[in-house]
Amino acid sequence: MGFQKKTGKGRLDKYYHLAKEQGYRARSAFKLIQLNKKYNFLGSARALIDLCAAPGGWLQVAQKYMPVKSVIIGVDLVPIKPIPNVITFAEDILTDKCRNRLRQEMKTWKADVVLHDGAPNVGSNWSHDAYSQTELVLMSLKLATEFLNKGGTFVTKVFRSKDYNSLIWVFNQLFRKVEATKPPSSRNVSAEIFVVCQDYIAPKKIDPRFLDAKYVFEDLILNKTQTSTDIFAPEKKKNKRQRDGYEDGDYTLYKRIDVMEFVKSRDPAGTLGNANEMTFTTEEALEVAKLPETTEDILLACKDLRILGKKDFRRLMKWRAGLRERFQLEKAEEKPKIEESADEDDGSDVEGEVGALATEEMKKLRKERKRLNAKRQRHLVKMQLNMTTPTDIGMEQDGGEPLFRSMTTASKQNSKAYSGMSSANMDDFDPDVDLADEELVELGGRSSASDDSDSEPEDEVGNNAIDSDEEQRLVEMEGEMDGLYSAYISQKRERDAQYDIKRKRAAEEEFRGFSDDEKNGSKGFNSDDSDSEAESHYGSDSEPEQELSEDEEIRGMMRNAKAQKAAKRKSTAKVELGGRAAMWFDQPIFKGVGSVNLDDITDDEAEQVSGKRKRRADDMDVDDSGSDAGNTASDDDASDFEIASANEDDGDPNEVELKDEERQADYDLATPEAMTMIRDLANRKTNKHELIDKHFNRYTFNDTKGLPDWFVDDEQQHNKPALPVSKEAVRMLREKLKALDARPIKKVAEAKARKKMRASKRIANVQKKAESLITNEDMTEAEKARSIDRMIKRATKAKPKEKVTFVVAKNANRGLKGRPKGVKGKYRMVDSRMKKDLRAQKAKEKRSKKNGGRR
Ligand SMILES: C[S@@+](CC[C@H](N)C(=O)[O-])C[C@H]1O[C@@H](n2cnc3c(N)ncnc32)[C@H](O)[C@@H]1O
Numbered sequence: 001m002g003f004q005k006k007t008g009k010g011r012l013d014k015y016y017h018l019a020k021e022q023g024y025r026a027r028s029a030f031k032l033i034q035l036n037k038k039y040n041f042l043g044s045a046r047a048l049i050d051l052c053a054a055p056g057g058w059l060q061v062a063q064k065y066m067p068v069k070s071v072i073i074g075v076d077l078v079p080i081k082p083i084p085n086v087i088t089f090a091e092d093i094l095t096d097k098c099r100n101r102l103r104q105e106m107k108t109w110k111a112d113v114v115l116h117d118g119a120p121n122v123g124s125n126w127s128h129d130a131y132s133q134t135e136l137v138l139m140s141l142k143l144a145t146e147f148l149n150k151g152g153t154f155v156t157k158v159f160r161s162k163d164y165n166s167l168i169w170v171f172n173q174l175f176r177k178v179e180a181t182k183p184p185s186s187r188n189v190s191a192e193i194f195v196v197c198q199d200y201i202a203p204k205k206i207d208p209r210f211l212d213a214k215y216v217f218e219d220l221i222l223n224k225t226q227t228s229t230d231i232f233a234p235e236k237k238k239n240k241r242q243r244d245g246y247e248d249g250d251y252t253l254y255k256r257i258d259v260m261e262f263v264k265s266r267d268p269a270g271t272l273g274n275a276n277e278m279t280f281t282t283e284e285a286l287e288v289a290k291l292p293e294t295t296e297d298i299l300l301a302c303k304d305l306r307i308l309g310k311k312d313f314r315r316l317m318k319w320r321a322g323l324r325e326r327f328q329l330e331k332a333e334e335k336p337k338i339e340e341s342a343d344e345d346d347g348s349d350v351e352g353e354v355g356a357l358a359t360e361e362m363k364k365l366r367k368e369r370k371r372l373n374a375k376r377q378r379h380l381v382k383m384q385l386n387m388t389t390p391t392d393i394g395m396e397q398d399g400g401e402p403l404f405r406s407m408t409t410a411s412k413q414n415s416k417a418y419s420g421m422s423s424a425n426m427d428d429f430d431p432d433v434d435l436a437d438e439e440l441v442e443l444g445g446r447s448s449a450s451d452d453s454d455s456e457p458e459d460e461v462g463n464n465a466i467d468s469d470e471e472q473r474l475v476e477m478e479g480e481m482d483g484l485y486s487a488y489i490s491q492k493r494e495r496d497a498q499y500d501i502k503r504k505r506a507a508e509e510e511f512r513g514f515s516d517d518e519k520n521g522s523k524g525f526n527s528d529d530s531d532s533e534a535e536s537h538y539g540s541d542s543e544p545e546q547e548l549s550e551d552e553e554i555r556g557m558m559r560n561a562k563a564q565k566a567a568k569r570k571s572t573a574k575v576e577l578g579g580r581a582a583m584w585f586d587q588p589i590f591k592g593v594g595s596v597n598l599d600d601i602t603d604d605e606a607e608q609v610s611g612k613r614k615r616r617a618d619d620m621d622v623d624d625s626g627s628d629a630g631n632t633a634s635d636d637d638a639s640d641f642e643i644a645s646a647n648e649d650d651g652d653p654n655e656v657e658l659k660d661e662e663r664q665a666d667y668d669l670a671t672p673e674a675m676t677m678i679r680d681l682a683n684r685k686t687n688k689h690e691l692i693d694k695h696f697n698r699y700t701f702n703d704t705k706g707l708p709d710w711f712v713d714d715e716q717q718h719n720k721p722a723l724p725v726s727k728e729a730v731r732m733l734r735e736k737l738k739a740l741d742a743r744p745i746k747k748v749a750e751a752k753a754r755k756k757m758r759a760s761k762r763i764a765n766v767q768k769k770a771e772s773l774i775t776n777e778d779m780t781e782a783e784k785a786r787s788i789d790r791m792i793k794r795a796t797k798a799k800p801k802e803k804v805t806f807v808v809a810k811n812a813n814r815g816l817k818g819r820p821k822g823v824k825g826k827y828r829m830v831d832s833r834m835k836k837d838l839r840a841q842k843a844k845e846k847r848s849k850k851n852g853g854r855r
Pocket of ligand 1: 025026028029051052053054055056057058059075076077078091092093094117118119120136
């Protein structure tokens with residue numbers, strides 16, 4: 001489908017093109033442009049050091065935006081192609097050699113700005129890269145403390161990783177203002193964040209531990225109860241520093257899991273929410289892939305777990321349930337418990353006796369309950385057949401135990417059996433296994449069939465009960481699915497940095513730093529909407545504890561989800577500190593560090609260049625968040641799948657200003673091109689990014705300045721890319737049009753409706769008359785039938801067309817206004833010519849009929 005430009009990072013986006021057009025060596029140049037636009041640190045700077053500067057994009061920007069004759073020094077591992085008025089050299093910034101060289105170049109000067117955009121040469125070992133990056137940041141900070149003027153600015157790139165908070169804390173010790181932000185030119189998929197540290201304090205003495213990686217990163221311990229935090233407060237679970245990549249705290253990596261991980265997981269919703277793709281790699285998984293139940297839809301859903309709609313989610317859960325049964329996972333998980341209880345029985349003799357007595361007692365109790373349950377089942381059925389009333393049942397309750405409470409509980413238990421998501425399988429039911437009360441009730445219908453004491457034929461009764469239970473189960477399952485789905489959504493959101501960025505962009509049109517969010521009490525993350533949403537899902541928290549059976553997986557999953565939610569609510573990135581760090585972290589300056597937010601900046605720079613360009617593809621974006629999400633609804637709600645609007649992504653002011661009607665027009669699916677795009681999006685043959693990419697061509701950034709208006713208009717009208725059109729889309733559109741054509745025009749439809757109404761009135765009249773006729777005892781049946789027949793004929797007989805009298809407008813009738821004398825009924829004024837013509841035409845028609853149609 002069309003052309004696709006791909007690079008290692010996924011695509012060549014508009015900033016790539018912009019950079020090319022403006023002669024920047026790297027697209028990253030726009031990051032500095034946008035950062036400077038917000039913080040304006042280049043305009044007044046007289047000396048700047050760029051650490052990790054190759055190929056020199058940032059140096060070019062610095063040279064352009066700083067006053068002439070400023071000192072600009074760039075260093076990188078690799079040599080940098082010369083830039084006028086910029087000093088560059090190749091060194092490793094981690095070495096003393098580099099520091100000495102910098103001292104040499106700076107002489108007595110101090111820098112106003114130190115930049116650091118370093119990134120280790122990314123290899124396959126992500127954890128190593130993330131670690132190296134953090135080291136680079138700390139080293140560049142070290143260099144900054146040496147070379148920066150008091151009041152100077154340090155700009156650094158950091159990755160969202162476990163060490164993020166620690167770094168921010170250190171920055172806060174040395175600078176008066178620290179803000180984390182993500183310029184629009186930084187890809188959302190990238191884990192990078194830029195931290196702008198302003199107003200260097202320049203303390204006389206700096207505690208060396210501030211800049212010591214071992215000290216800075218090892219002292220943080222996260223509160224154990226915290227299971228998840230926002231994307232800026234990644235969790236840490238161990239006292240020791242974990243250099244194992246982003247698994248715990250960072251949610252930006254593309255994560256693949258094997259399907260069996262999902263199948264075996266006790267928290268399938270969380271597992272789905274945490275991953276991007278499920279693959280069939282293990283032996284078991286390959287076997288699963290061959291199964292007939294592993295349908296095309298399942299495979300598709302596995303491919304992109306980020307856009308699972310409710311339907312897909314449900315499908316995956318059911319598929320998982322089937323697989324768990326196939327692999328007998330439920331039984332496997334249950335067995336140890338049974339064995340355990342057997343072990344417990346091997347106690348001392350006294351314990352054995354007590355145990356035996358208890359067992360005896362239990363048996364009696366169970367028998368009694370079985371009997372009771374059977375009775376209740378019968379009553380239920382009777383009630384369903386209107387043979388009794390609910391009060392009858394209530395009267396028969398033993399010990400005031402409410403029947404319906406038990407039934408509800410039972411059905412709750414049943415729901416797991418129905419959904420196949422847990423261990424209780426009706427077919428596997430063994431009456432000898434020690435059952436929970438609710439389970440007894442649940443299976444009452446069945447067990448009573450084998451209970452001799454209740455000799456009544458109960459097969460039917462049992463079935464009916466099961467049917468009604470099944471209905472309940474269905475409802476329950478739906479409820480639980482909703483809960484699980486929302487757990488999946490919230491897990492996904494937590495992980496999904498993109499979501500937060502989009503949300504922020506939608507909420508804020510301005511490029512602002514995280515200090516604004518601090519003002520909001522870090523509302524953005526800690527009191528995430530999803531929480532309240534989740535609360536509503538788990539609003540039934542008031543359910544009595546006992547109703548939660550230990551072994552149920554669904555309940556387990558629900559509990560997990562609840563716990564996650566609860567922890568998330570509490571998770572204001574509560575950090576527990578060890579040693580002296582606790583004191584430091586208590587300082588007011590550290591407040592809010594745990595709640596750093598990403599910000600977005602407007603994309604004016606891009607707009608300037610791109611002029612009036614319109615990206616129709618962006619407008620084609622579908623926003624489900626009518627679901628979750630917007631998407632949020634969309635999201636939230638998930639919409640079934642989420643493609644954020646172009647505005648959210650790009651902050652394109654032109655598009656923000658689009659009027660509703662214009663949008664309407666752009667969203668119209670009246671063209672086969674639009675229909676093709678939407679179909680491809682919906683069928684996941686393409687995605688938003690591909691669509692956007694496809695709409696960039698070599699004319700995209702053509703400057704229209706200075707061109708005559710007629711030319712620009714002409715271009716706008718005719719210079720459009722030829723969009724792909726699929727046969728299917730054309731067919732659908734044609735059908736749509738056909739259906740439209742088939743509709744009668746309004747006036748005809750109204751006339752037909754009037755006719756119909758008149759006819760139905762006549763029929764109603766006839767009916768009335770017929771009724772009175774039937775009760776007439778003076779008439780014989782034959783007479784009645786005849787007169788009804790007549791009435792019907794009269795009512796349905798079409799009225800003869802009223803004759804139209806033609807009046808020739810001559811003599812007294814010439815120029816007459818109003819009805820001519822002596823003419824009754826419909827009339828029409830004609831001149832003599834017309835009358836003759838009509839007569840001639842009629843004669844002609846008559847003749848041609850006589851001659852068999854020949855003239
Ligand atoms: C993203 S690029 C910088 C791009 C630059 N800001 C620009 O606009 O052109 C990251 C650079 O960091 C450099 N780098 C990584 N580790 C380094 C180190 N230890 N010392 C110096 N440079 C390093 C890499 O060579 C790479 O050129």
